[in-house]
Amino acid sequence: RRARKALDKAGSRGDADDFHDLRKAAKTHGMHLSLLGRLWPTPIKARRKAVDELGEKLGELHDVFVLRTLLDAGERPLGSAQETRLLSKLLRRSEKSLKKTCLVAAADLFGERPRR
Known part of the structure; x- marks a missing residue:
């Protein structure tokens, strides 16, 4: 639920803090998956990999935000x-691309309501 809220904020406002909250939510979800992976390693493995990749991309985006600041x-x-x-232009381009990549990956992971 927290990840979905963070995704909604990042998608609508796009602030650095919104993407940082999304990264924290992804990291927390990754920790939960790590615990569950001990019980169900095969079904959890692919999702865990996707969450880790999202966390890495969100980390890169955070670095771009810091450099731009x-x-x-x-x-x-x-x-x-x-x-x-030139550096400013390249950072803006990188920020735009990373935001899009992160939002798509996060929507794949957190876009739907969890099934009960």
Whole structure:
């Protein structure tokens, strides 16, 4: 349930904090799957792999958010103005791509209500 809420927020607002909450929810879900995997290793294995991959992509996205924040602060230039503009452009492109990838993967994992 927490992961689905985080997915909804990340999809609608797209803030760094929303994606961070989604990552935390994915990590928690991964820990739960790890425990369940001891009881049912075969059915849990594929889902656990997908959750771990989502966590990695969300971690990459977090790194992009942090770099953009540092770059936008502009207190200590990381290079020439031209290099900074290029880096900013590449980070925006990477952020857009990672957001899309993460939202699709998270929707596959958490989009439907759990069956009871």
